Every structure is written in C-alpha cells, then in structure tokens.
Amino acid sequence: MVTESEKMNVSHEIWMMIMKIYNENLKTFSMSLKEVGLNPTHFEVLHLIFRNQTMDQKTIAQTLNLTQGNITHCIRHLDKLELIAIEKDWKTKHISLTEKGKKLLDDLIPAQHQMMEHTLRGLDCNQKQQLRELLVAFANTCKKSV
Template identity: 25%
Template sequence: MQDKQGKQTDMITDVNKAQEQSLHLFVVLSRAFNWTSAHVQKDIREYGLNPTEFGVLELLFHKGRQPLQQIGDKILISSGNITYVVDKLEKKGYLLRKPCPNDRRVIYAELTQAGEQFLQEIFPKHREKLAEAMSGLSPEEKEITITLLKKLGKSAEMNFVDK
C-alpha cells in the first residue's frame, strides 16, 4: 500500500511542479511583454500616436486599403473603437474613408499621401527601436522563441473555453 501512496504523492508533486512552472512562465512572459511593449509605446508616443492608431496605420501601410469592419478583427479592437480611431486619424490627415463601389454597406480606410509619407519616415526608426528592445536574444534564440510562442498561443487558443 505504501507504494501506491508514494506514487500518488509523486503524481501530486509532479502536478504541483508543472503548475508552478506554468505560473513562473506566465510571470516571466508577462514581464518580458510589458518591457518590450513599454519600448514600443514610448516610441509610438514620440510620433504623436497611441498604440491603436499606430496599429491601424501600420496595417494599412503593409496591407493597403481595408474594410473598416476587418481592421478591428485584424488589430483586435471593437468596431466602436475603430470608428473613433479612424475619425482621429482622418482629422490628422493620415487616412480617409472610401465607400465600396459594389456594396454601399462597406467602407474602406486607406492611407492618404501624407499618411503614406509619415509611415515611410517613421517605420524604419520604429523597426530599429523594436530591434533594440529585442536585442537580448540572438537571431537563433529569436527564431526558437517565435516557434515556441506560436505553439503556446495555438495551444492556449485551442484550450480556451468562454464561459
């Protein structure tokens, strides 16, 4: 009987170790994210933008004209916030709304010439700041980290249950 009890204790200890390790990973991951995000947000603020505005501009810069509805999905913000952000960026002269010629319900956002020039100017500097924030890892470590974080993200997504 002691043998079974010993195995049960070992299994509980292993479960506790795995849970503690997961907790530690979460803390380390959160701290790393917070510090790298702090670098990015500081950089973005220097250009007179907030992270959401920059996300919209960056999406349009790299992907071209986008339906407003899809912008929210791609940068993970609500449709109400998209309207507010697009209004602000339109007032700054960086983008404009264009109706879809085939479907009146669809409105596109696209960069203006001023928005395009602005992103062409700031994006290389932004990439440098990102590289600086990530400079603690070698190129090989970055590739390994990318692979592992994708695996973690997919696993977390698959195991997510919205209750």
C-alpha cells in the same frame, strides 16, 4: 520527477516574464507613438492598412478584435491627422493610407524593429529561431483553448 506544484511555478514564471517583456516594450513604444499623436491601436490600424493597401472599416475591426465604437473613434482620429483617406461606397468605408500616413509608417516601422532588436540583443540567431518556434507553438495552443 516534477511535482504538479513545480509545473505550476514554472508556468507562472514564464507567464510573468512574457507579461513583463510585453509591458515594458509597450510602454516604450507607446511613448514614441504619443510624440506623434498616436497610441498602439492607431499604429496597429495603420500597419494593417499598410500591409493590405485598402481595407474596409468592418474588416479592420474584425481583424484587430475592436468594437465598432473603438474602430470608428480610431478612424476619425487618423482621418483628422490626415494619415488615412476614406472612400465611402454606399454603407462601406474603404480606407487607405495617405502619403502622410505612409511617410509616418516609414519612420515608425524601422524604430519599432530597432526596439525589437534591442529587446532580443542577448540572443543569437539560433536562439531567436528556437524562441520563435516555441512562441508559435504557444500561440497555437492559446488559439485552441479559446
């Protein structure tokens, strides 16, 4: 029979492994983004716009759980780099990618996928599928507890 203490130790080990993997990959990806003047939040915003083609600033902020101040700063930076186009319709800013922004993502997304594949290289297809299913269950549990 597993004691409460043993359950806690396993939970702690799992949490620490998740954090270590996340931090190591974030550090590596952040360094590659820094080379092009971006950070992970900038990338998230660009990728979200890429998937939706055009979005308003408020929806981007809500989707990524960013404050108005953070999203405004991020949008200004991306606009300065000419990666996004902003169309203002009264109080709403509609944001889309420029050709330069699309080209940059065309370069960054494959590099990100390559990094993910490298991270998961020790797992076969079945193990990756099992991990995915476990992480989906974990994510759903986390959503319910918040």
